[in-house]
Amino acid sequence: MASEKRELLYHSVCLEEGDCKGCTTCMRYCPTQAIRVQNGKAKIIREKCIDCGECVRRCPYHAKRVVSDNFYTLKSFKHNIALVAPAFCGQFSKVTNIDLILTGLKKIGFDDVFEVARGAEVITAKTKEILAEKNHEGPYISSACPAVVRLIAVKFPSLSDMVIPLTSPMEAAAQMARREAMEKTGLEDDEIGVFFISPCPAKVTAVKQPLALDKSSVSGVIPVKDVYMKLVHALKSVDKIEKLSVSGKDGIRWARSGGETEALGIKNYIAVDGIHNVIKMLEELEDEKLNNIEFIEALACTSGCTGGPLNVENEFVANSRIRNLTEHLEKGEAKGENLSLMWDKKVEYEPFSPLDTDINKALTKMQQLEEIYARLPQLDCGSCGSPSCRDFAEDIVRGKAQERDCIFRLREKIEVLAKEIEELGKMIKE
Amino acid sequence: MANSSVKLHYEVADNDFTVAGEASGAVKKVLRQLGFPSDVIRRVAVSMYECEINMVIHANGGHIDVEITPDKIRMVHTDKGPGIKDIGQAMQKGFSTANEEVRQLGFGAGMGLPNMQRYTDEMKITTEIGKGTVVDMTVYVNKF
Numbered sequence: 392m393a394s395e396k397r398e399l400l401y402h403s404v405c406l407e408e409g410d411c412k413g414c415t416t417c418m419r420y421c422p423t424q425a426i427r428v429q430n431g432k433a434k435i436i437r438e439k440c441i442d443c444g445e446c447v448r449r450c451p452y453h454a455k456r457v458v459s460d461n462f463y464t465l466k467s468f469k470h471n472i473a474l475v476a477p478a479f480c481g482q483f484s485k486v487t488n489i490d491l492i493l494t495g496l497k498k499i500g501f502d503d504v505f506e507v508a509r510g511a512e513v514i515t516a517k518t519k520e521i522l523a524e525k526n527h528e529g530p531y532i533s534s535a536c537p538a539v540v541r542l543i544a545v546k547f548p549s550l551s552d553m554v555i556p557l558t559s560p561m562e563a564a565a566q567m568a569r570r571e572a573m574e575k576t577g578l579e580d581d582e583i584g585v586f587f588i589s590p591c592p593a594k595v596t597a598v599k600q601p602l603a604l605d606k607s608s609v610s611g612v613i614p615v616k617d618v619y620m621k622l623v624h625a626l627k628s629v630d631k632i633e634k635l636s637v638s639g640k641d642g643i644r645w646a647r648s649g650g651e652t653e654a655l656g657i658k659n660y661i662a663v664d665g666i667h668n669v670i671k672m673l674e675e676l677e678d679e680k681l682n683n684i685e686f687i688e689a690l691a692c693t694s695g696c697t698g699g700p701l702n703v704e705n706e707f708v709a710n711s712r713i714r715n716l717t718e719h720l721e722k723g724e725a726k727g728e729n730l731s732l733m734w735d736k737k738v739e740y741e742p743f744s745p746l747d748t749d750i751n752k753a754l755t756k757m758q759q760l761e762e763i764y765a766r767l768p769q770l771d772c773g774s775c776g777s778p779s780c781r782d783f784a785e786d787i788v789r790g791k792a793q794e795r796d797c798i799f800r801l802r803e804k805i806e807v808l809a810k811e812i813e814e815l816g817k818m819i820k821e
Numbered sequence: 822m823a824n825s826s827v828k829l830h831y832e833v834a835d836n837d838f839t840v841a842g843e844a845s846g847a848v849k850k851v852l853r854q855l856g857f858p859s860d861v862i863r864r865v866a867v868s869m870y871e872c873e874i875n876m877v878i879h880a881n882g883g884h885i886d887v888e889i890t891p892d893k894i895r896m897v898h899t900d901k902g903p904g905i906k907d908i909g910q911a912m913q914k915g916f917s918t919a920n921e922e923v924r925q926l927g928f929g930a931g932m933g934l935p936n937m938q939r940y941t942d943e944m945k946i947t948t949e950i951g952k953g954t955v956v957d958m959t960v961y962v963n964k965f
Contacts, residue, residue: 548859674846677863678870679936745856750891753855754825757889760854761827785854 403595410454417446460611468584477646481709508642510564513727538593538691565608590699603734639723648695
Protein backbone atom coordinates (compact mmCIF):
# COMPACT_ATOMS: atom_id res chain seq x y z
CA MET A 392 0.00 0.00 0.00
CA ALA A 393 1.11 3.49 -0.79
CA SER A 394 0.92 4.67 2.80
CA GLU A 395 3.07 1.77 4.05
CA LYS A 396 5.64 2.70 1.45
CA ARG A 397 5.62 6.27 2.70
CA GLU A 398 6.49 4.99 6.18
CA LEU A 399 9.83 3.92 4.72
CA LEU A 400 10.43 7.22 3.00
CA TYR A 401 13.56 9.12 3.61
CA HIS A 402 13.05 12.38 5.47
CA SER A 403 15.61 15.12 5.91
CA VAL A 404 13.66 16.85 8.68
CA CYS A 405 14.02 15.22 12.09
CA LEU A 406 13.76 16.03 15.78
CA GLU A 407 16.58 16.43 18.26
CA GLU A 408 14.67 15.04 21.25
CA GLY A 409 16.94 16.48 23.90
CA ASP A 410 16.26 20.04 22.75
CA CYS A 411 12.47 19.65 22.38
CA LYS A 412 10.45 21.27 25.15
CA GLY A 413 7.13 19.97 23.85
CA CYS A 414 5.83 23.52 23.30
CA THR A 415 3.55 22.65 20.32
CA THR A 416 4.78 25.55 18.11
CA CYS A 417 5.92 23.25 15.29
CA MET A 418 2.69 21.28 15.54
CA ARG A 419 0.56 24.37 15.08
CA TYR A 420 2.46 25.55 12.01
CA CYS A 421 2.85 22.19 10.25
CA PRO A 422 0.89 22.55 6.97
CA THR A 423 0.10 18.84 6.63
CA GLN A 424 -0.74 18.21 10.31
CA ALA A 425 2.18 15.80 10.49
CA ILE A 426 3.28 16.58 14.05
CA ARG A 427 1.91 15.41 17.40
CA VAL A 428 3.27 16.19 20.86
CA GLN A 429 3.22 13.12 23.08
CA ASN A 430 4.85 12.67 26.47
CA GLY A 431 6.28 16.17 26.17
CA LYS A 432 8.08 15.59 22.87
CA ALA A 433 7.17 16.40 19.27
CA LYS A 434 6.83 13.44 16.92
CA ILE A 435 6.73 13.57 13.14
CA ILE A 436 4.23 11.30 11.38
CA ARG A 437 6.45 10.21 8.53
CA GLU A 438 3.83 9.47 5.93
CA LYS A 439 2.34 12.98 6.30
CA CYS A 440 5.62 14.96 6.26
CA ILE A 441 6.59 16.73 3.04
CA ASP A 442 9.96 18.06 4.30
CA CYS A 443 8.97 21.68 3.74
CA GLY A 444 10.96 22.74 6.81
CA GLU A 445 8.23 24.93 8.29
CA CYS A 446 8.91 23.31 11.70
CA VAL A 447 12.65 23.92 11.34
CA ARG A 448 11.91 27.59 10.81
CA ARG A 449 9.38 27.89 13.64
CA CYS A 450 10.96 25.87 16.49
CA PRO A 451 12.00 28.38 19.17
CA TYR A 452 14.45 25.85 20.68
CA HIS A 453 16.04 24.79 17.36
CA ALA A 454 15.16 21.18 18.08
CA LYS A 455 14.14 20.46 14.50
CA ARG A 456 17.18 19.43 12.49
CA VAL A 457 17.95 18.73 8.89
CA VAL A 458 20.00 15.66 8.10
CA SER A 459 22.46 16.54 5.35
CA ASP A 460 26.03 16.11 4.13
CA ASN A 461 29.07 18.06 5.26
CA PHE A 462 32.53 19.03 4.06
CA TYR A 463 34.02 15.64 5.02
CA THR A 464 31.98 14.05 2.25
CA LEU A 465 34.10 15.98 -0.25
CA LYS A 466 37.00 13.66 0.57
CA SER A 467 35.26 10.78 -1.24
CA PHE A 468 35.83 12.45 -4.62
CA LYS A 469 38.84 13.58 -6.66
CA HIS A 470 37.21 16.71 -8.03
CA ASN A 471 34.47 18.63 -6.22
CA ILE A 472 32.05 21.15 -7.67
CA ALA A 473 29.81 23.50 -5.68
CA LEU A 474 26.36 23.89 -7.22
CA VAL A 475 25.40 27.44 -6.33
CA ALA A 476 21.68 28.25 -6.16
CA PRO A 477 20.60 31.75 -7.21
CA ALA A 478 19.29 32.40 -3.68
CA PHE A 479 22.79 31.84 -2.27
CA CYS A 480 24.06 35.03 -3.87
CA GLY A 481 21.75 37.14 -1.72
CA GLN A 482 23.22 35.95 1.58
CA PHE A 483 26.21 38.28 1.83
CA SER A 484 25.87 41.88 2.90
CA LYS A 485 28.97 43.48 1.43
CA VAL A 486 29.19 41.53 -1.80
CA THR A 487 28.40 43.46 -4.96
CA ASN A 488 29.82 40.90 -7.36
CA ILE A 489 28.67 37.30 -7.87
CA ASP A 490 32.17 36.35 -9.04
CA LEU A 491 33.53 37.15 -5.58
CA ILE A 492 31.19 34.58 -4.00
CA LEU A 493 32.11 31.96 -6.60
CA THR A 494 35.84 32.63 -6.26
CA GLY A 495 35.49 32.35 -2.45
CA LEU A 496 33.91 28.90 -2.76
CA LYS A 497 37.06 27.69 -4.51
CA LYS A 498 39.03 28.67 -1.40
CA ILE A 499 37.03 26.55 1.06
CA GLY A 500 37.39 23.10 -0.49
CA PHE A 501 35.67 23.12 -3.86
CA ASP A 502 37.73 22.69 -7.02
CA ASP A 503 35.14 24.37 -9.17
CA VAL A 504 31.75 26.06 -9.10
CA PHE A 505 28.66 25.81 -11.28
CA GLU A 506 25.66 28.14 -11.16
CA VAL A 507 22.25 26.48 -10.81
CA ALA A 508 20.91 29.55 -12.63
CA ARG A 509 22.31 28.00 -15.83
CA GLY A 510 20.17 24.92 -15.17
CA ALA A 511 17.22 27.26 -14.58
CA GLU A 512 17.76 28.84 -18.00
CA VAL A 513 17.71 25.40 -19.63
CA ILE A 514 14.53 24.47 -17.74
CA THR A 515 12.92 27.77 -18.75
CA ALA A 516 13.53 26.98 -22.43
CA LYS A 517 12.17 23.44 -22.06
CA THR A 518 9.11 24.67 -20.11
CA LYS A 519 8.29 27.05 -22.96
CA GLU A 520 8.22 24.07 -25.34
CA ILE A 521 5.90 22.09 -23.09
CA LEU A 522 3.55 25.04 -22.57
CA ALA A 523 3.33 25.54 -26.33
CA GLU A 524 2.09 21.94 -26.74
CA LYS A 525 -0.70 22.51 -24.20
CA ASN A 526 -1.97 18.96 -24.00
CA HIS A 527 -4.41 19.19 -21.10
CA GLU A 528 -7.17 21.38 -19.77
CA GLY A 529 -6.42 23.89 -17.05
CA PRO A 530 -3.13 25.46 -16.02
CA TYR A 531 0.31 23.91 -15.72
CA ILE A 532 1.93 23.78 -12.29
CA SER A 533 5.67 24.31 -11.97
CA SER A 534 7.62 21.35 -10.57
CA ALA A 535 10.50 23.51 -9.34
CA CYS A 536 9.75 23.26 -5.62
CA PRO A 537 10.18 19.67 -4.37
CA ALA A 538 8.08 20.33 -1.25
CA VAL A 539 5.15 21.39 -3.45
CA VAL A 540 5.53 18.34 -5.72
CA ARG A 541 5.44 16.13 -2.62
CA LEU A 542 2.45 18.05 -1.27
CA ILE A 543 0.53 17.34 -4.48
CA ALA A 544 1.48 13.65 -4.25
CA VAL A 545 0.09 13.45 -0.72
CA LYS A 546 -2.90 15.75 -0.88
CA PHE A 547 -3.96 16.76 -4.40
CA PRO A 548 -4.06 13.66 -6.64
CA SER A 549 -6.47 15.28 -9.11
CA LEU A 550 -3.87 17.97 -9.84
CA SER A 551 -0.93 15.65 -10.46
CA ASP A 552 -1.39 15.66 -14.24
CA MET A 553 -1.02 19.44 -14.28
CA VAL A 554 2.50 19.30 -12.84
CA ILE A 555 5.16 19.83 -15.49
CA PRO A 556 7.15 16.57 -15.59
CA LEU A 557 10.50 18.35 -15.78
CA THR A 558 13.49 17.86 -13.56
CA SER A 559 14.66 20.76 -11.37
CA PRO A 560 17.23 23.42 -12.31
CA MET A 561 19.48 21.79 -9.70
CA GLU A 562 19.42 18.43 -11.53
CA ALA A 563 19.90 20.06 -14.93
CA ALA A 564 22.85 22.03 -13.57
CA ALA A 565 24.34 18.90 -11.96
CA GLN A 566 24.28 17.07 -15.31
CA MET A 567 25.89 20.05 -17.06
CA ALA A 568 28.53 20.45 -14.34
CA ARG A 569 29.46 16.75 -14.50
CA ARG A 570 29.81 16.82 -18.25
CA GLU A 571 32.00 19.93 -18.17
CA ALA A 572 34.17 18.54 -15.38
CA MET A 573 34.71 15.22 -17.15
CA GLU A 574 35.87 17.06 -20.27
CA LYS A 575 38.10 19.44 -18.31
CA THR A 576 39.72 16.92 -15.95
CA GLY A 577 39.51 13.63 -17.82
CA LEU A 578 38.16 12.01 -14.65
CA GLU A 579 35.43 9.38 -14.52
CA ASP A 580 31.86 10.27 -13.57
CA ASP A 581 32.10 8.64 -10.13
CA GLU A 582 35.31 10.49 -9.29
CA ILE A 583 33.50 13.81 -9.51
CA GLY A 584 31.58 15.18 -6.53
CA VAL A 585 28.73 17.58 -7.23
CA PHE A 586 27.47 19.32 -4.07
CA PHE A 587 24.38 21.44 -3.90
CA ILE A 588 24.48 24.26 -1.36
CA SER A 589 20.90 24.11 -0.18
CA PRO A 590 18.50 26.67 1.22
CA CYS A 591 15.97 24.01 2.26
CA PRO A 592 15.44 20.45 3.55
CA ALA A 593 13.14 19.54 0.65
CA LYS A 594 16.13 19.72 -1.71
CA VAL A 595 18.04 17.30 0.55
CA THR A 596 15.19 14.81 0.27
CA ALA A 597 14.94 15.44 -3.48
CA VAL A 598 18.56 14.28 -3.81
CA LYS A 599 18.51 11.38 -1.33
CA GLN A 600 15.18 9.99 -2.50
CA PRO A 601 13.92 11.69 -5.66
CA LEU A 602 10.17 11.36 -6.28
CA ALA A 603 10.26 11.28 -10.05
CA LEU A 604 13.87 10.38 -10.90
CA ASP A 605 15.61 7.00 -10.65
CA LYS A 606 18.75 8.64 -9.31
CA SER A 607 19.89 12.19 -8.63
CA SER A 608 22.98 13.55 -10.39
CA VAL A 609 23.89 15.43 -7.21
CA SER A 610 26.42 13.69 -4.90
CA GLY A 611 25.54 15.51 -1.71
CA VAL A 612 23.76 18.47 -0.16
CA ILE A 613 25.33 20.97 2.24
CA PRO A 614 23.10 23.55 3.96
CA VAL A 615 23.73 27.24 3.19
CA LYS A 616 24.27 27.96 6.88
CA ASP A 617 27.13 25.42 7.06
CA VAL A 618 28.91 27.05 4.13
CA TYR A 619 28.19 30.61 5.19
CA MET A 620 30.68 31.14 8.04
CA LYS A 621 33.53 29.40 6.23
CA LEU A 622 32.88 31.49 3.17
CA VAL A 623 32.52 34.81 4.98
CA HIS A 624 36.05 34.35 6.36
CA ALA A 625 37.40 33.16 3.03
CA LEU A 626 35.97 36.15 1.17
CA LYS A 627 38.31 38.44 3.12
CA SER A 628 41.35 36.72 1.68
CA VAL A 629 40.26 36.73 -1.97
CA ASP A 630 42.84 38.93 -3.72
CA LYS A 631 42.03 38.15 -7.32
CA ILE A 632 38.40 37.72 -8.37
CA GLU A 633 38.05 35.11 -11.12
CA LYS A 634 35.51 35.58 -13.88
CA LEU A 635 33.28 32.60 -13.12
CA SER A 636 29.68 33.75 -13.40
CA VAL A 637 28.11 33.18 -16.80
CA SER A 638 24.40 33.21 -15.86
CA GLY A 639 21.94 35.77 -17.07
CA LYS A 640 19.11 37.56 -15.33
CA ASP A 641 16.51 34.94 -16.28
CA GLY A 642 18.24 32.17 -14.37
CA ILE A 643 19.15 34.13 -11.27
CA ARG A 644 15.68 35.64 -10.81
CA TRP A 645 14.38 32.10 -10.02
CA ALA A 646 15.70 32.85 -6.51
CA ARG A 647 12.54 34.75 -5.65
CA SER A 648 8.85 34.12 -6.07
CA GLY A 649 7.59 35.12 -9.53
CA GLY A 650 11.06 34.89 -11.07
CA GLU A 651 10.45 31.64 -12.90
CA THR A 652 7.28 33.01 -14.52
CA GLU A 653 8.92 36.32 -15.46
CA ALA A 654 11.62 34.34 -17.24
CA LEU A 655 8.89 32.43 -19.10
CA GLY A 656 7.13 35.62 -20.10
CA ILE A 657 3.63 34.33 -19.30
CA LYS A 658 0.75 36.75 -18.98
CA ASN A 659 -1.98 34.93 -17.04
CA TYR A 660 -0.16 33.37 -14.13
CA ILE A 661 -0.25 32.98 -10.39
CA ALA A 662 2.93 33.08 -8.34
CA VAL A 663 2.17 31.88 -4.84
CA ASP A 664 4.68 31.47 -2.02
CA GLY A 665 4.54 30.22 1.56
CA ILE A 666 3.32 26.65 2.05
CA HIS A 667 0.02 27.62 3.71
CA ASN A 668 -0.81 29.98 0.82
CA VAL A 669 0.14 27.26 -1.65
CA ILE A 670 -2.31 24.82 -0.05
CA LYS A 671 -5.09 27.41 -0.18
CA MET A 672 -4.40 28.07 -3.85
CA LEU A 673 -4.30 24.37 -4.77
CA GLU A 674 -7.63 23.81 -2.98
CA GLU A 675 -9.13 26.59 -5.11
CA LEU A 676 -7.63 25.11 -8.25
CA GLU A 677 -9.07 21.69 -7.37
CA ASP A 678 -12.51 23.26 -6.86
CA GLU A 679 -12.25 24.93 -10.28
CA LYS A 680 -12.33 28.43 -8.81
CA LEU A 681 -9.43 29.64 -10.94
CA ASN A 682 -10.25 30.55 -14.50
CA ASN A 683 -8.06 31.58 -17.42
CA ILE A 684 -4.82 30.83 -15.59
CA GLU A 685 -2.07 29.35 -17.75
CA PHE A 686 0.68 28.74 -15.23
CA ILE A 687 1.07 28.39 -11.49
CA GLU A 688 4.40 28.92 -9.84
CA ALA A 689 4.10 27.59 -6.29
CA LEU A 690 6.96 27.81 -3.80
CA ALA A 691 6.86 26.43 -0.26
CA CYS A 692 8.92 29.22 1.31
CA THR A 693 7.81 32.82 1.75
CA SER A 694 9.14 34.98 -1.09
CA GLY A 695 10.69 31.94 -2.78
CA CYS A 696 13.98 30.06 -2.32
CA THR A 697 15.52 33.06 -0.56
CA GLY A 698 13.02 32.24 2.23
CA GLY A 699 14.44 28.73 2.73
CA PRO A 700 14.87 27.75 6.40
CA LEU A 701 18.55 26.84 5.92
CA ASN A 702 19.48 30.31 4.70
CA VAL A 703 21.16 32.88 6.89
CA GLU A 704 19.81 36.18 5.56
CA ASN A 705 16.31 37.59 5.83
CA GLU A 706 14.47 36.72 2.58
CA PHE A 707 13.38 40.27 1.78
CA VAL A 708 16.88 41.63 2.17
CA ALA A 709 18.23 38.76 0.07
CA ASN A 710 15.72 39.48 -2.70
CA SER A 711 16.68 43.13 -2.77
CA ARG A 712 20.35 42.22 -3.08
CA ILE A 713 19.71 39.74 -5.86
CA ARG A 714 17.82 42.45 -7.73
CA ASN A 715 20.85 44.72 -7.47
CA LEU A 716 23.32 41.97 -8.38
CA THR A 717 21.45 41.10 -11.58
CA GLU A 718 20.45 44.60 -12.70
CA HIS A 719 23.15 44.92 -15.34
CA LEU A 720 22.89 41.33 -16.65
CA GLU A 721 21.58 40.12 -20.01
CA LYS A 722 18.58 37.75 -20.12
CA GLY A 723 20.74 34.64 -20.42
CA GLU A 724 20.03 31.52 -22.43
CA ALA A 725 22.13 28.54 -21.38
CA LYS A 726 22.35 25.70 -23.88
CA GLY A 727 21.31 22.33 -22.55
CA GLU A 728 21.69 19.88 -25.37
CA ASN A 729 21.53 16.14 -24.74
CA LEU A 730 20.49 16.53 -21.13
CA SER A 731 17.97 14.25 -19.49
CA LEU A 732 15.35 16.80 -18.47
CA MET A 733 12.09 14.86 -18.29
CA TRP A 734 11.00 12.87 -15.24
CA ASP A 735 11.94 9.17 -15.28
CA LYS A 736 8.62 8.17 -13.72
CA LYS A 737 5.25 9.57 -12.79
CA VAL A 738 4.77 10.77 -9.23
CA GLU A 739 2.48 8.32 -7.50
CA TYR A 740 -0.45 9.44 -5.36
CA GLU A 741 0.51 8.57 -1.82
CA PRO A 742 -2.33 9.67 0.42
CA PHE A 743 -2.37 9.46 4.18
CA SER A 744 -4.23 6.28 5.10
CA PRO A 745 -8.02 6.64 5.41
CA LEU A 746 -9.79 5.96 8.73
CA ASP A 747 -10.26 2.39 7.57
CA THR A 748 -9.69 0.48 4.35
CA ASP A 749 -13.23 -0.93 4.65
CA ILE A 750 -15.58 1.90 3.67
CA ASN A 751 -18.34 0.75 6.05
CA LYS A 752 -15.94 0.69 8.98
CA ALA A 753 -14.52 4.05 7.87
CA LEU A 754 -18.01 5.57 7.89
CA THR A 755 -18.71 4.20 11.38
CA LYS A 756 -15.43 5.71 12.57
CA MET A 757 -16.34 9.02 10.92
CA GLN A 758 -19.65 9.01 12.80
CA GLN A 759 -17.71 8.45 16.06
CA LEU A 760 -15.27 11.19 15.06
CA GLU A 761 -18.16 13.65 14.57
CA GLU A 762 -19.65 12.70 17.96
CA ILE A 763 -16.34 13.11 19.77
CA TYR A 764 -15.68 16.41 17.98
CA ALA A 765 -19.07 17.76 19.10
CA ARG A 766 -18.06 17.12 22.74
CA LEU A 767 -14.71 18.90 22.44
CA PRO A 768 -14.28 22.63 23.21
CA GLN A 769 -13.36 23.39 19.55
CA LEU A 770 -10.75 25.93 20.59
CA ASP A 771 -7.87 24.18 18.81
CA CYS A 772 -5.59 25.01 21.76
CA GLY A 773 -3.22 22.12 21.05
CA SER A 774 -2.75 21.19 24.73
CA CYS A 775 -3.78 17.60 23.98
CA GLY A 776 -0.85 17.27 21.56
CA SER A 777 -2.91 17.30 18.36
CA PRO A 778 -3.01 20.38 16.11
CA SER A 779 -6.79 20.90 16.24
CA CYS A 780 -9.87 19.47 17.97
CA ARG A 781 -10.80 17.73 14.71
CA ASP A 782 -7.35 16.17 14.38
CA PHE A 783 -7.62 15.13 18.04
CA ALA A 784 -10.99 13.46 17.42
CA GLU A 785 -9.40 11.66 14.47
CA ASP A 786 -6.45 10.56 16.61
CA ILE A 787 -8.87 9.13 19.21
CA VAL A 788 -10.79 7.19 16.54
CA ARG A 789 -7.49 5.89 15.18
CA GLY A 790 -6.55 4.74 18.68
CA LYS A 791 -3.62 7.15 18.92
CA ALA A 792 -5.05 9.40 21.69
CA GLN A 793 -7.59 9.33 24.50
CA GLU A 794 -10.35 11.78 25.30
CA ARG A 795 -8.91 12.51 28.74
CA ASP A 796 -5.86 14.04 27.01
CA CYS A 797 -8.14 17.06 26.44
CA ILE A 798 -7.59 19.37 29.39
CA PHE A 799 -11.16 20.74 29.15
CA ARG A 800 -12.76 17.30 29.06
CA LEU A 801 -10.54 16.25 31.97
CA ARG A 802 -11.67 19.28 33.98
CA GLU A 803 -15.32 18.39 33.36
CA LYS A 804 -14.67 14.84 34.54
CA ILE A 805 -12.88 16.08 37.68
CA GLU A 806 -15.80 18.39 38.46
CA VAL A 807 -18.22 15.47 38.25
CA LEU A 808 -15.94 13.34 40.41
CA ALA A 809 -15.54 16.12 42.98
CA LYS A 810 -19.32 16.47 43.27
CA GLU A 811 -19.72 12.71 43.71
CA ILE A 812 -17.10 12.71 46.47
CA GLU A 813 -18.84 15.63 48.16
CA GLU A 814 -22.16 13.76 48.05
CA LEU A 815 -20.48 10.65 49.37
CA GLY A 816 -18.91 12.69 52.19
CA LYS A 817 -22.32 14.01 53.21
CA MET A 818 -23.76 10.49 53.22
CA ILE A 819 -21.01 9.26 55.50
CA LYS A 820 -21.63 12.14 57.99
CA GLU A 821 -25.34 11.37 58.08
CA MET B 822 -24.71 -6.05 6.13
CA ALA B 823 -26.42 -2.73 6.54
CA ASN B 824 -24.55 0.15 5.04
CA SER B 825 -23.12 2.70 7.41
CA SER B 826 -23.66 6.35 6.76
CA VAL B 827 -22.48 9.74 7.95
CA LYS B 828 -24.78 12.74 8.06
CA LEU B 829 -23.38 16.25 8.09
CA HIS B 830 -25.18 19.55 8.46
CA TYR B 831 -23.93 23.01 7.49
CA GLU B 832 -25.46 26.47 7.76
CA VAL B 833 -24.66 28.83 4.88
CA ALA B 834 -24.46 32.46 5.94
CA ASP B 835 -26.37 35.21 4.20
CA ASN B 836 -24.62 37.38 1.62
CA ASP B 837 -21.09 36.66 2.83
CA PHE B 838 -18.69 35.72 0.06
CA THR B 839 -15.79 35.28 2.45
CA VAL B 840 -17.33 32.21 4.09
CA ALA B 841 -18.87 30.66 0.97
CA GLY B 842 -17.04 27.44 0.25
CA GLU B 843 -16.52 26.50 3.90
CA ALA B 844 -19.06 23.70 3.77
CA SER B 845 -17.73 22.19 0.53
CA GLY B 846 -14.19 22.52 1.93
CA ALA B 847 -15.17 20.64 5.10
CA VAL B 848 -16.90 17.87 3.12
CA LYS B 849 -13.81 17.51 0.95
CA LYS B 850 -11.69 16.85 4.06
CA VAL B 851 -14.16 14.27 5.37
CA LEU B 852 -14.25 12.44 2.02
CA ARG B 853 -10.45 12.36 1.94
CA GLN B 854 -10.35 10.85 5.43
CA LEU B 855 -12.85 8.24 4.31
CA GLY B 856 -10.63 7.29 1.40
CA PHE B 857 -13.00 8.07 -1.49
CA PRO B 858 -11.43 8.22 -4.98
CA SER B 859 -10.12 11.65 -5.92
CA ASP B 860 -12.49 12.16 -8.89
CA VAL B 861 -15.50 11.57 -6.63
CA ILE B 862 -14.13 14.06 -4.10
CA ARG B 863 -13.58 16.63 -6.82
CA ARG B 864 -17.05 16.24 -8.31
CA VAL B 865 -18.68 16.62 -4.90
CA ALA B 866 -16.51 19.63 -4.02
CA VAL B 867 -17.11 21.50 -7.27
CA SER B 868 -20.88 20.92 -7.44
CA MET B 869 -21.36 21.71 -3.76
CA TYR B 870 -19.31 24.89 -3.99
CA GLU B 871 -21.32 26.10 -6.98
CA CYS B 872 -24.53 25.49 -5.08
CA GLU B 873 -23.19 27.16 -1.94
CA ILE B 874 -22.23 30.25 -3.92
CA ASN B 875 -25.72 30.33 -5.47
CA MET B 876 -27.27 30.29 -2.01
CA VAL B 877 -25.10 33.25 -1.01
CA ILE B 878 -25.74 35.27 -4.19
CA HIS B 879 -29.43 34.61 -4.76
CA ALA B 880 -31.07 33.22 -1.68
CA ASN B 881 -29.81 34.88 1.55
CA GLY B 882 -28.06 31.69 2.60
CA GLY B 883 -29.66 28.49 3.87
CA HIS B 884 -28.51 25.06 4.98
CA ILE B 885 -26.94 21.95 3.48
CA ASP B 886 -27.44 18.35 4.54
CA VAL B 887 -24.93 15.82 3.32
CA GLU B 888 -25.33 12.07 3.59
CA ILE B 889 -22.37 9.88 2.81
CA THR B 890 -22.87 6.16 2.23
CA PRO B 891 -20.40 3.69 0.68
CA ASP B 892 -21.98 3.94 -2.77
CA LYS B 893 -23.11 7.55 -2.98
CA ILE B 894 -22.88 11.08 -1.63
CA ARG B 895 -26.12 13.03 -1.47
CA MET B 896 -26.18 16.79 -0.91
CA VAL B 897 -29.44 18.59 -0.20
CA HIS B 898 -29.25 22.39 -0.35
CA THR B 899 -32.26 24.17 1.11
CA ASP B 900 -32.89 27.92 1.01
CA LYS B 901 -35.73 30.34 1.69
CA GLY B 902 -34.81 32.55 -1.27
CA PRO B 903 -36.95 33.99 -4.08
CA GLY B 904 -37.23 30.71 -6.00
CA ILE B 905 -36.34 30.07 -9.64
CA LYS B 906 -38.85 31.40 -12.23
CA ASP B 907 -37.87 29.21 -15.15
CA ILE B 908 -35.69 26.21 -14.35
CA GLY B 909 -35.14 25.37 -18.03
CA GLN B 910 -33.77 28.84 -18.66
CA ALA B 911 -31.64 28.72 -15.51
CA MET B 912 -30.08 25.47 -16.71
CA GLN B 913 -28.82 27.08 -19.93
CA LYS B 914 -25.12 27.82 -20.11
CA GLY B 915 -24.46 31.53 -19.74
CA PHE B 916 -27.88 32.46 -18.34
CA SER B 917 -27.64 34.40 -15.09
CA THR B 918 -29.81 36.72 -13.02
CA ALA B 919 -26.84 37.88 -10.92
CA ASN B 920 -26.56 41.65 -10.57
CA GLU B 921 -23.66 43.75 -11.81
CA GLU B 922 -22.07 43.93 -8.34
CA VAL B 923 -21.87 40.15 -8.13
CA ARG B 924 -20.51 39.92 -11.70
CA GLN B 925 -17.79 42.38 -10.80
CA LEU B 926 -16.67 39.83 -8.22
CA GLY B 927 -16.21 37.26 -10.97
CA PHE B 928 -19.41 35.33 -10.26
CA GLY B 929 -22.64 35.14 -12.23
CA ALA B 930 -21.17 33.70 -15.42
CA GLY B 931 -24.22 31.49 -15.77
CA MET B 932 -22.24 28.27 -15.41
CA GLY B 933 -23.33 27.30 -11.89
CA LEU B 934 -26.32 25.06 -12.60
CA PRO B 935 -24.87 23.54 -15.82
CA ASN B 936 -21.67 22.68 -13.92
CA MET B 937 -23.63 21.16 -11.04
CA GLN B 938 -25.50 18.97 -13.50
CA ARG B 939 -22.31 18.03 -15.29
CA TYR B 940 -20.53 16.90 -12.12
CA THR B 941 -23.38 15.06 -10.41
CA ASP B 942 -25.17 11.87 -11.41
CA GLU B 943 -28.57 13.04 -10.25
CA MET B 944 -29.91 16.55 -9.71
CA LYS B 945 -33.42 17.51 -8.72
CA ILE B 946 -34.58 21.09 -8.22
CA THR B 947 -37.77 21.83 -6.31
CA THR B 948 -38.66 25.49 -6.25
CA GLU B 949 -41.55 27.74 -5.32
CA ILE B 950 -41.61 31.46 -6.09
CA GLY B 951 -41.32 33.49 -2.93
CA LYS B 952 -40.81 30.41 -0.75
CA GLY B 953 -37.42 28.97 -1.68
CA THR B 954 -35.53 26.27 -3.51
CA VAL B 955 -34.24 22.78 -2.71
CA VAL B 956 -31.39 21.45 -4.85
CA ASP B 957 -30.91 17.73 -4.30
CA MET B 958 -27.73 16.32 -5.88
CA THR B 959 -26.17 12.85 -5.78
CA VAL B 960 -22.75 11.65 -6.84
CA TYR B 961 -22.36 7.88 -7.18
CA VAL B 962 -19.18 6.06 -6.26
CA ASN B 963 -18.55 3.44 -8.88
CA LYS B 964 -15.25 2.17 -7.66
CA PHE B 965 -16.34 0.72 -4.33
